[in-house]
Amino acid sequence: MSVVETLALIRSLLPNPRFLILKGEQRRTGWNAKALGYEIENNYPVFTDDELVAAVAAGQLIAVETGKPNGLFDVEFDPYEALGSVGAEEWIAENISRLEGLVTIVVKSPRSGFHVWGLASSEAIDLDTLTDWLWKIQEDPSLGIGEEPRIKPDTIHFQSVNGSDYCILPPSPGYKFLGKNRSIREL
Numbered sequence: 001m002s003v004v005e006t007l008a009l010i011r012s013l014l015p016n017p018r019f020l021i022l023k024g025e026q027r028r029t030g031w032n033a034k035a036l037g038y039e040i041e042n043n044y045p046v047f048t049d050d051e052l053v054a055a056v057a058a059g060q061l062i063a064v065e066t067g068k069p070n071g072l073f074d075v076e077f078d079p080y081e082a083l084g085s086v087g088a089e090e091w092i093a094e095n096i097s098r099l100e101g102l103v104t105i106v107v108k109s110p111r112s113g114f115h116v117w118g119l120a121s122s123e124a125i126d127l128d129t130l131t132d133w134l135w136k137i138q139e140d141p142s143l144g145i146g147e148e149p150r151i152k153p154d155t156i157h158f159q160s161v162n163g164s165d166y167c168i169l170p171p172s173p174g175y176k177f178l179g180k181n182r183s184i185r186e187l
Contacts, residue, residue: 001170001171001177002171003049003052003053003056003062003169003171004049004053006169006170006171007019007049007052007169009182010064010169013183013184014064014070014072014184015070016069016070017064017065017069017070017072018044018064018065018069019047019052019062019063019064019065019169020036020045020047020062020063020064020065020166021047021051021052021055021060021061021062022034022035022036022037022060022061022062022063022166022168023035023036023037023038023060024037024060025037033060033061034061034168036166044065056171056172056173059173060172060173061168061169061172061173061175062168062169062172063166063167063168063169063172064166064167064169065165065166066157066158066159066165066166066167067158067159067165068123068159070119071119071120071121071122071123071186072117072118072119072120072167072184073117073118073119073120073125073156073157073158074107074115074116074117074118074156074157074167075115075116075118075130075134075153075155075156075157076109076113076114076115076153076154076155076156076157077113077114077115077116077137077151077152077153077154078111078113078154079091079092079112079113079114079151080111080112080113081154082151082152085111085112088111088112088113089112091151092108092112092114092178095137096178096179098136098137099114099116099137099178099179100179100180100181101136102116102133102134102136102137102181102185103181103183103185104116104117104118104181104183104184104185105117105177105181105182105183105184106177106178106179106181107167107168107169107170107175107176107177107178108175108176108177108178109168109174109175110173110174110175113154114178115157115167115168116134116137117167117184117185118130118133118184118185118186118187119184119185119186119187120158120186120187121186121187125156125158125187126187129187130187133185133187134153137151
């Protein structure tokens with residue numbers, strides 16, 4: 001899917017989405033290409049489709065804002081932390097039907113992680129509903145009683161008091177849609 005097609009899809013799913021170009025920034029732990037790289041506060045930049053296309057062509061990441069403007073959130077899973085990169089790739093390939101069973105957009109990230117998108121029906125995420133919904137991913141018939149699931153949520157990107165949260169959009173470098181779902185489930 002091209003940048004223009006992705007932008008059209010997001011516009012069809014979210015009212016007034018705010019698209020961002022991630023400039024990256026130096027942090028104590030090193031360079032972070034996923035960081036915004038500029039201050040927003042209440043003055044959101046407006047990027048044209050041409051600027052967003054050019055950013056991806058130049059190797060930058062583009063994103064859509066999460067939280068209050070539209071209720072969008074994403075739950076990040078990093079299976080490579082438990083399974084290693086090869087194991088994570090195998091898990092994703094073997095479990096694509098589980099991911100599609102969530103009936104929402106799922107985006108694969110560069111380090112064999114994935115992001116499950118949802119829409120909060122209010123200004124807060126109902127964690128009980130979220131947990132029940134995501135159990136399709138976490139349940140593992142091979143687990144014994146009392147064993148922890150290997151695939152667990154790492155982070156929820158929704159709204160931060162410290163800055164903007166966002167979902168990185170395919171076809172940003174290293175990101176792609178998993179499965180066929182092109183809708184966002186409301187919880």
